[in-house]
Amino acid sequence: MEALFATTTGILAASGLYLALRGRTFPVVVGLTLLSYAVNLFLFSTGGLTTDGAAVISDGAGKYADPLPQALVLTAIVIGFAMTAFSVILAMRVRGDVGSDHVNGNRVDEPREDKS
């Protein structure tokens, strides 16, 4: 399970980073979203991966999972979600204000939109 988990996190992070370094706002936003998924998975795994473990103390529970990373990751998810929503709106605003979806505001390499 650890290998699968680590590979998934790694692939997500790599794709996210690649997209975040692209020149247009849409891939950047998608890249940041993927990165935040990767980070959330990573954060979740920091207490060690356990199956069938109880998170809260209860009678008859033999095994316990570390509850703190679960609380941390919940906070991180909520914050990440809000930030993603904000950056989507912002990217649209940039497209409207600057008239280009390039992160540097370049218009040179932008193919003219087909008006028909």
Place this chain on the structure above:
Amino acid sequence: MQHLIILPVLLPLLTGVALLIHRGGALTLRRTANVLSTIALVVIGILLVADSTDDTIRYYALGDWQPPFGIILVLDRLSALMVLLTSLLALGSLLYACAGDDEQGSNFHGLFQLQLMGINGAFLTGDLFNLFVFFEVLLIASYALLMHGGGKARTHAGFHYVALNLLGSMLFLIALGILYGTMGTLNMADMSAVVTTLDTADLGLVKAGALLLLIVFGLKAAMLPLYFWLPRAYAAAPAPIAALFAIMTKVGIYSIIRVYTLIFGEQAGPLANLAQPWIWWLGLATLALGAVGVLSARDMRTQVAYLILVSVGTLLAGIGMHSEVALGSLLYYLIHTTLVSGGMFLLVDAIAQQRGKAGARIVQSRTLTQPATLGLMFFAGTIAMAGLPPLSGAFGKALLLQAATTAQQHWLWPILLGSGLASLIALSRTGSTIFWRASGEKTGITLGPLRVTGTLMLIGCAPLMVAFAGPITAFTQATAAQLLDRDAYVESIIARGDTGGDT
């Protein structure tokens, strides 16, 4: 009063939420509420500083869950000082904003209070994860405030700022994950106790986590390879917001000081002082490049933004020197630079308003309506920022220069003094272009009483800090001593010596 510690977080939260709910209310009412709340924060700040001078470290356990298990807020000299500094700067910027800048967009007052809540929380928290949460609170408020009023330049600079800070937050989370995975705790005092008992196998991981944190804090503080967002964002932001943002880089500086003296400080065994060499060299490089930026700026706002970089470089070099005297001196310099550079942002905006079309660009233009008032303030600001006697900049720099050891002097003295000279040359060139090479009709726009009060309040701190240099340096030196006394901190937070994590 036991609950005083949480008030700097609670009060702006309540005021901010109330202001957001009643965002359609009368403007005067919203302004009054915001100003009153900020004045109350100044009072609370003063009380907290007074509380902290007896050298006990107090903490506030939320929900009465005792550390290291619950979330705590910690009050020591440094956090009290930073809270007071924030509220003073906020009051100055707010008075200026109330002259009209707050009407340019919606929700200025609510966001302003939430921003203060984030900043105060970051200074007070005793838990690394909560530091992340408060960072996010202050960041999301700052995203909106940066773009207050809209416009091409702002949205554009805003997107860079948001994207970079989102990446920074993710690095922060990765670092926290690594540190939690190896140390089993995120309470700063507890981490400080656990770091000495680490497995040798985990050392590499912890080191990686600790240096990742340096990248995150370096991004906030605008340390060398990570500062390119700052001049553009600060130059584009509305003046009162840019002035308030003068404290934002100091949040990064504060976090660096806190984490690398408390957790990875002198007593951390194999990880002792692991970041200081990095901070020292990067700080000097930031200082040098900031000075080049000041000389090259064509716009007064950009110039002040680069002056902030110069001060950040100075502060980082001071941390890199890692001695008690240097720490005390840099705290004095920190107070000075935060207030005066905030004041300079306001002043530059006031000047730009009276110049008609030329705005903040450093070119010949119309005569100012009030050349004497603005000129005098600009002169005082220049002397303070460039670090000439008799104002506070000179004191801060002299203290830092004195604190350097012989080996450090070879690097610090030429770079720090050279950057001072560069700032002086650049600012005198700006001043003479604006005030002396002006011609033509006046625009007739004058500075309102609120704007004068706000600007004077911040720039006026420069002479005041000289007049009260004795008590202030005594306080900052005691703060430095308290910061380096790690054992006392850990003992006052964690009563039992054996409460570790699961390692």
